[in-house]
Amino acid sequence: MTDWLSPDEWRAVALSLRVSLWAVAASLPFGILTAYALARWEFRGKQMLNGIVHLPLILPPVVTGYLLLLTFGRKGAVGQILDQWFGIVLAFRWTGAALAAAVMAFPLMVRAIRLAVEAVDPKLEQAAGTLGASRPWVFLTVTLPLILPGVLAGTILAFAKAMGEFGATITFVSNIPGQTQTLPSAIYAFLQVPGGEKEAARLVLVAVGIAMAALMLSEWISRAVARRIAGT
Amino acid sequence: MTLSVNLSHRFGDFTLDVAFEAPPGVTVLFGRSGSGKTTVVNAVAGLLRPDHGRIIAGGEVLLDTETRTFLPPHRRRVGYVFQDARLFPHLTVRQNLLYGRWFAHRRGPDNFARVVDMLGIGPLLARRPAALSGGEKSRVALGRAILSEPRLLLMDEPLAALDEARKAEILPYLERLRDELHLPILYVSHSMPEVARLATTLVLIEAGRVAAAGPATELLSDPAAAPALGLREAGAILSARLAVPDEDGLSRLDCSAGPLWLPRVAGRAGDSFRLRILAQDVMLATSRPKGISALNILPAVVREVRLGEGPGALVQLEAGDEMLLARITRRSAAALELKPGQQIHAVLKAVSVAQENVGHGRPGADSP
Numbered sequence: 001m002t003d004w005l006s007p008d009e010w011r012a013v014a015l016s017l018r019v020s021l022w023a024v025a026a027s028l029p030f031g032i033l034t035a036y037a038l039a040r041w042e043f044r045g046k047q048m049l050n051g052i053v054h055l056p057l058i059l060p061p062v063v064t065g066y067l068l069l070l071t072f073g074r075k076g077a078v079g080q081i082l083d084q085w086f087g088i089v090l091a092f093r094w095t096g097a098a099l100a101a102a103v104m105a106f107p108l109m110v111r112a113i114r115l116a117v118e119a120v121d122p123k124l125e126q127a128a129g130t131l132g133a134s135r136p137w138v139f140l141t142v143t144l145p146l147i148l149p150g151v152l153a154g155t156i157l158a159f160a161k162a163m164g165e166f167g168a169t170i171t172f173v174s175n176i177p178g179q180t181q182t183l184p185s186a187i188y189a190f191l192q193v194p195g196g197e198k199e200a201a202r203l204v205l206v207a208v209g210i211a212m213a214a215l216m217l218s219e220w221i222s223r224a225v226a227r228r229i230a231g232t
Numbered sequence: 233m234t235l236s237v238n239l240s241h242r243f244g245d246f247t248l249d250v251a252f253e254a255p256p257g258v259t260v261l262f263g264r265s266g267s268g269k270t271t272v273v274n275a276v277a278g279l280l281r282p283d284h285g286r287i288i289a290g291g292e293v294l295l296d297t298e299t300r301t302f303l304p305p306h307r308r309r310v311g312y313v314f315q316d317a318r319l320f321p322h323l324t325v326r327q328n329l330l331y332g333r334w335f336a337h338r339r340g341p342d343n344f345a346r347v348v349d350m351l352g353i354g355p356l357l358a359r360r361p362a363a364l365s366g367g368e369k370s371r372v373a374l375g376r377a378i379l380s381e382p383r384l385l386l387m388d389e390p391l392a393a394l395d396e397a398r399k400a401e402i403l404p405y406l407e408r409l410r411d412e413l414h415l416p417i418l419y420v421s422h423s424m425p426e427v428a429r430l431a432t433t434l435v436l437i438e439a440g441r442v443a444a445a446g447p448a449t450e451l452l453s454d455p456a457a458a459p460a461l462g463l464r465e466a467g468a469i470l471s472a473r474l475a476v477p478d479e480d481g482l483s484r485l486d487c488s489a490g491p492l493w494l495p496r497v498a499g500r501a502g503d504s505f506r507l508r509i510l511a512q513d514v515m516l517a518t519s520r521p522k523g524i525s526a527l528n529i530l531p532a533v534v535r536e537v538r539l540g541e542g543p544g545a546l547v548q549l550e551a552g553d554e555m556l557l558a559r560i561t562r563r564s565a566a567a568l569e570l571k572p573g574q575q576i577h578a579v580l581k582a583v584s585v586a587q588e589n590v591g592h593g594r595p596g597a598d599s600p
Binding site: 126129146 | 318
């Protein structure tokens with residue numbers, strides 16, 4: 001079963017899965033915090049934060065990738081510090097691909113979670129407070145379980161987006177087979193070579209399969225959660 | 233334990249400025265919607281930070297704007313029963329009930345079984361709130377608040393969202409709560425029958441101010457307070473003991489004013505009851521009437537006659553240790569030449585005391 005994809009193609013699929021999982025897992029806590037802040041808190045610069053979060057959705061991906069390169073590249077303001085102090089290099093590494101995917105998927109994740117937070121009645125959180133729960137406990141025992149369907153939806157949406165991310169990734173970390181060549185980059189590479197359509201088509205099938213599986217999983221989870229809350 | 237409340241708060245052009253004491257028992261905050269009752273309760277719970285004020289519960293300062301003391305809601309140990317129940321939809325009834333207990337660090341005796349039994353919610357424990365009726369939700373919310381081991385219970389019109397049948401279902405549970413748990417209860421209401429059945433202390437709030445406050449039995453039989461409480465609803469509370477449970481479909485209840493025959497009251501001989509006798513159901517006669525269909529004739533003494541602005545007059549009567557209120561016309565008051573100290577007979581038709589005005593327990597019976 002492994003021989004219908006070449007080792008290079010397998011590497012691209014595996015790398016894409018790894019990049020997307022890391023991108024989603026690492027950005028989820030920030031996604032929840034940002035969504036909660038935007039939904040519930042009033043603070044200076046709220047519109048600014050909202051704008052920055054949504055920027056990657058509107059900017060051409062190549063611009064986002066270039067900005068990442070400027071910031072997190074070896075000579076970039078943040079990249080320099082990460083390199084010299086922690087020995088972390090992001091540019092042209094798979095970790096950089098994960099960062100690019102996370103940045104591109106972040107607005108979708110935040111939007112889904114924010115909608116879920118806004119749907120939670122603050123009166124329930126007040127009630128939990130009068131029953132002795134401090135703010136963090138209220139969040140963990142009332143808010144989080146109630147927004148869980150939204151968090152799952154946002155996570156899966158972000159995962160799908162990360163799997164498909166191309167423009168920012170190829171700009172920031174290039175297209176090095178085995179290192180930064182993700183599934184979309186591999187498809188692109190095959191399409192650049194005459195006669196590469198067959199290989200590209202196989203990878204396209206893989207991409208469609210993963211996307212469909214993610215969507216079905218998300219449907220199934222949200223139904224299960226809804227059933228649990230409706231209670232019988 | 234006594235709760236002492238003193239606060240003032242402005243929102244827009246509405247100013248709330250109240251001060252009162254809530255001794256043990258049920259203190260009812262009574263007033264129209266929009267008079268500021270819920271704001272007071274929210275301030276006691278810590279859900280609202282008033283502009284100025286001081287709230288002390290059993291010696292502990294919950295709020296003092298002068299010393300900038302503000303205890304956050306979760307450290308106040310105040311059980312709050314909201315009008316809309318606010319059960320957690322993702323938890324079962326059992327988990328809802330145990331929610332507050334989990335945070336109550338000083339574990340008291342385990343009264344879970346007792347509270348569940350008292351509220352009759354045993355069969356619901358495995359369900360989720362979505363599968364409960366309105367009345368069941370109210371009882372679970374009540375149980376959840378009690379089980380959080382509060383030092384004080386707040387109830388914001390817990391019955392307002394229910395129809396009459398559900399109210400009649402919950403009221404006996406609230407009476408048991410008052411008489412068995414010895415928790416001070418601050419209860420918001422704009423329903424006179426609820427006040428009459430539950431209140432030990434009454435605080436009347438009008439447009440953000442305390443219009444009258446005092447023991448419920450005194451205030452409800454005070455002709456001066458009656459206009460504010462609503463004339464048609466005015467009526468005194470008698471405490472009585474069931475003597476004869478059933479005779480020709482009637483029950484005899486004995487109070488210090490004399491025996492009263494009422495439509496059958498459910499209970500055993502010796503049980504205590506609170507009866508609300510509406511002022512407009514009481515007739516007055518200067519001599520003991522003969523050949524009259526009314527079953528109840530109580531000898532009484534006129535304490536006060538208060539002429540209203542309209543055609544009516546309110547007469548406060550003393551019968552035994554009880555106070556009664558009678559609403560008659562000014563013309564009758566003049567014809568009978570009523571004056572304080574006069575001997576008189578109060579006449580009450582048995583059927584005029586509705587079931588909803590017969591409650592368990594005596595006023596003040598809850599003070600330990």
